Amino acid sequence: MTTPSRLTRRGAMKTMAAAGIAVPFVFSDMSLAKPNETLNHASFGANGMALSDIGSLTASKNLRLVAVAEVDLSRVAAVRKRFPNVRVYQDWRQLLDKEKGLNSCNISTPDHMHAPITMRAMQQGLHVYTQKPLTQTIYEARQLTRVARDRRIVSQMGIQIHSHVVHRTVVAMIQGGAIGKVREVHSWSDKTWGDAAARPNRKDPVPANFNWDHWLGVAASRDFIAGGYYHPGNWRKRLDFGTGTFGDMGCHILDPVFSSLSLTQPISVRAEAGAPNAHNWGLHCIVRYTFPGTKVTTDRVTLTWYDGSARPPAEVRNRIGKRNLSGQGSLYIGTDGVLYSPYIAAPILLPEEKFRDYKRPNPGNRDHYLEWVDACRGVGRTSTPFDYSGNLTESVLLGCLATRFVKTTLNWDGAKLQVTNNKDANALVRRRYRKGWEVNGL
Secondary structure, eight states, X not given: OOOOSOOOHHHHHHHOOOOOOOOOOOOOSSSOOOTTXXXXXXXXXXXXXXXXXXXXXXXXXTEEEEEEEOSBGGGOHHHHHHOTTOEEESSHHXXXXXXXXXXXXXXXXXXXXXXXXXXXXXXXXXEEEEESSSOSSHHHHHHHHHHHHHTTOOEEEEOGGGGSHHHHHHHHHHHTTTXXXXXXXXXXXXXXXXXXXXOOOOOOOOOTTBOHHHHHTTSOOOOOOTTTTSTTTGGGGBTTTOOHHHHHHHHHHTHHHHHHHTOOOOSEEEEEEOOOOSSBOOSSOEEEEEEEOOTTEEEEEEEEEEETTOOOOHHHHGGGTTSOOOSEEEEEEESSOEEEEETTSOOEEESTTTTTTOOOOOOOOOOHHHHHHHHHTTSSOOSSOHHHHHHHHHHHXXXXXXXXXXXXXXXXXXXXXXXXXOHHHHTTSSOOOOTTOOOTTO
């Protein structure tokens, strides 16, 4: 298999082709369209990643975009040009109240609004495609998972690389026992969604046609700061709105780790570096988890995350020989060998001489978006339903939480959703929404 060392998200999506899946999931009968019918669909967000999601979803002839919600009306021209009949709302709650014929929606907003919009949509029986990370807090992820299961909603988290042949190959190789029992994994990203600077002490005018209060949504009120400090992109760096590099890329890069190792809830987590300041996520994080063993791991398995300029130590890097470490990726260390997985590039088994005759599996590509559209219509199943992606998100967000308590081991009780040895950390498992923006179940 030949795969470029780096692909863009859109480039990766274009290579995906529809195929079957093997993840069990139960579908709803209460709002499914019949297989030959077209889904009436809404998008929460109209530009950026939302516009990309709209393009990928409407590639299906069985989905029709009828409405979008976008707080910044200066960013709706592209979607209106492509879909002249689309109805545009500035308040996502009004869209849900007024659009009575919807079957499905995608939630492609800043992280802090994923959970409230997804929850409201599911409570109205809509099937949901929600961008990663699924939520901004651990409690929200658990609640969305529960409601999607109880209401039999067809769900999918937007980790489209999950369906790429490279990630599927990694999973097949690990689960096939290529490197024996995995005892440790090291994963990294060179992105820097953090900010060491203090928040500017100023108040700027809110641009015309931009509803700042609605953009804030469930977050605490504050003054608008111009120059892109929050909107449209740098919200990822801000504690109250994003989840830093870990939340941005962890759900992508750790997805094949969780899939291949069948990881459940960690036992403990410890951040060695990457503390945030009062307003912004930190840079150059190092976070180490301990998980209980599974059928493909040793009795316990450790997973260490690095971002920004942080990288695995020399004794780990040396396992790939003279190769340059990729900007993003994972290294799986097993009892019988090592699997080096540069992000969206062909995995490499080491030592090479041992695996020269290894027959590599070829599980093929899938289309992450179209499998969800089909599943909403009662055809097939999704591969990252909230029953899977909720657990992945919880662990990623627990790592983000741990960076607020650097050099402190946090013991985790996944069943109770509690940090058992640190009350201050446990208080951050859940957030309180701004008055007037509360959502039932959250």
